[in-house]
Amino acid sequence: MDLAFLVVEWLGKPAWMWLSFLGIVVALLAFDLGVLHRDNREIEVRESLLLSAMYVGLGLAFGGWVWWQLGAELGMNYLTGFVVEKTLALDNVFVIALIFSFFAVPRIYQHRVLFWGILGVIVLRAIMIGLGATLVAEFSWVLYIFAAFLIVTGIKMLVMGDKEPEIGQNPLVRFMRRRFNVTDEHHGQDFFVKKANPQTGRMVWFVTPLFMALVMVEIADVIFAVDSVPAIFAITTDPFIVYTSNIFAILGLRALYFALAAMIHRFQYLKPALAIVLMFIGSKIFVADLLGLEKFPAALSLGVTLSIIAAGILYSLWRTRKPEIAA
Template structure:
């Protein structure tokens, strides 16, 4: 059998590397759904932390392979992208918690929504990153647009207080309720259910609140990708590193959600740290130009990014500590 096609490059990377990555992701998701969570169950904080540690370890191990096979520069770019995307994804947890609360999604089925949401993310991020990589390759000046956008977004996050989103007033929620048959109650783990139309008595299909929650989770990811995709392109323009760091960071979000949702109040001061990270990442391109560098040093970029995020986490945990607890 002629396997030479596996060495053909697609978006600058041999097909065998892309296919190996997708095979690994499919294996991870199959193990998660087919073995660990074959039956619907509530995930406690302890299990959430253990699963998160496993996913982080897998993401870092893949980064170690990238470092070994593609070199230290690629390895540092992947790790920086992984850390940034992982941290930006934390901001998504708050919105997901609001969605689950609004649709009264039972904890028993929250993992199911997040699992199918991840499949959508894998496809949507592939499309967005593929389009972004094509545009950046054709119009290099777009990187400066991305960088400026990140700086403006970071400044806005620092100084503009955003109101808590009202899911009930969301345009998409109102559209689904006005255009489709929607059940008021949940029907177990089902996204669709066939039942009698109360107006005509005829049997017809209804969408359940669980499906509406899934749609809103997918839309939330697209909105957050508007920040995260430019951020990763400002770190590296290699589509393989951009996509793999994105997906490995998001894979663990599903597991981490259940732990973070229980203690989201402890990360109250993480958002300013995220804002500073976006400003730093956006400014790197301009700083490199001013200093006459081809690109900002990858090792320095990772160190500064990690230090900002770590400071935000530590400060949050200290400021939200229960004063009744001993120091």
Template sequence: MDFLFVDWLGKPLWLWLSFLGIVIVMLAVDLGIVHRKSKEIGVTESLVTSAAYILLGLAFGGWVWWYMGATAGMNYLTGFVVEKSLAMDNVFVIAMIFTYFAVPRLYQHRVLFWGILGVIVLRAIMIGVGATLVEQFSWVLYVFAAFLIFTGVKMWLFADKEYDVAANPVLKFVRRHFRVTDRLHGEHFWVKQADPATGKQAWFMTPLMLALLMVEIVDVVFAVDSVPAIFAITTDPFIVYTSNIFAILGLRALYFALAAMVDRFHYLKYALAILLVFIGSKIFVADALGLAKIPPVASLSVTFAILAAGIGWSLWKTRDQAAHPA
């Protein structure tokens, strides 16, 4: 069993396998027991499931704090909060995707569940590449930091612009080169039916498959922001990956509650823009002050303050909408 103690990306292999085991068990319980059959998920169930995921994520963070030290624990918590916050913008885009493809709530959980499997693999690849680059070329952190500042400014300037699903080039390519049905076929991603051109039986993508594809694309796009953001907090691949995955798992569960009140979080995008600029500028500020890095407690405190201000301002500005819903 010596191979379990082999170092992989700075941590023994058993540590990585233990984390993946926890995630597999959580997903197996989710799909195999709780949501074995397609059903419409209500706000209450969404909140309860999300709370369970958040508690598990925080419990894992508590273990990281105990096993790896206070600094690692603080970095995990900061990464967890930042990733969950940035992923909230992802939720708004996913809601647009489901609306565009007319995916009923009955089948949305199926898309989100299979989407998370893609996220687990894609984030692992991106974080592995990022960690290798940072280890080999320390100046890459400054590139990440500058990119975050640029992204934050861009997010602020385009906060009022909605995501145009139909204009996505990948979606256009798929529709041109693959067979796609005009309507949903229950919870199926693929169906076999007669090809109008040849009359022969052929496999067709359904709109549910296109929705899943778009969700994965959106995840990749948002990972381009979130992965550099957490590398600006810590360069430990284990902390980066585990905080990313736990945050995403919890937010996907919370989707059904958030999607019902998307319009009430409009100003959160401005807070996220400020947060990205803050995270990116930390590296340059630390250098200017002659520090190795900004203390984790300071980073976490400012992160909470920015997000609390964004959420509070959003809820305050839309209070009349909540009191008198359309």
């Protein structure tokens, strides 16, 4: 059997690297769906934390392999992208919790929505990153647009604060309710159900609130990808590093959701820290040009990013700690 295709380069890296990564992702998804969560059930906080630790460990281990295989600079770029995307995912958890609350999704079926949501994310991110890589390869000045966008986004996040999105007023929710048959109640784990039309009596397909929640989760990821994809391209333009760091950070989002949803209020100062990180990442390109550097040092970028996010987490935990009970 001719295995020469394995060393053929695709998007800057040998095919065997891409196939190895995709094999790991498929194996993790199969293990999650086929072994851990074969049946619908509620995920407790302890299990959520253990699974999250496993996914973070795998993501960091893959980063170690990138460091060993491709060098220290790409390894640090991967870790920086992984940390930034993981932090953005924390903000995404807050929006997902609002979506589940609005559509009254039972906890027993939330994992099902998140699982199919992750599959959609893997495909959508591949498309967006592919388009971004093509644009950057053809027009290098696009990086400056990405950088300026990140600075503006960071400033906007600081100014707007924690303003909650109004799910009920979302144009897509109103469109689906206007154009499709939508049930008022859930029908177990079904996204679609066939029932009698109340006006004609004919059996027709209805969309359930579970499917509407899935659509909104996918749309939420597209919106967050508008921030995260430019952010990772401002860190590195290597498509392999961009995609793998994104996907490894997102893979653990399902597990992380059930732990964070119960204590999201403890991280209320993380968003300003994330806003500062986005502004820092966006400004790196301009700073490197001003200093006459070919690239902003990867080690410094990783150190600053970790420091800002760690400060945001620690300050949040300190400010939201329980007051001591007087004796």
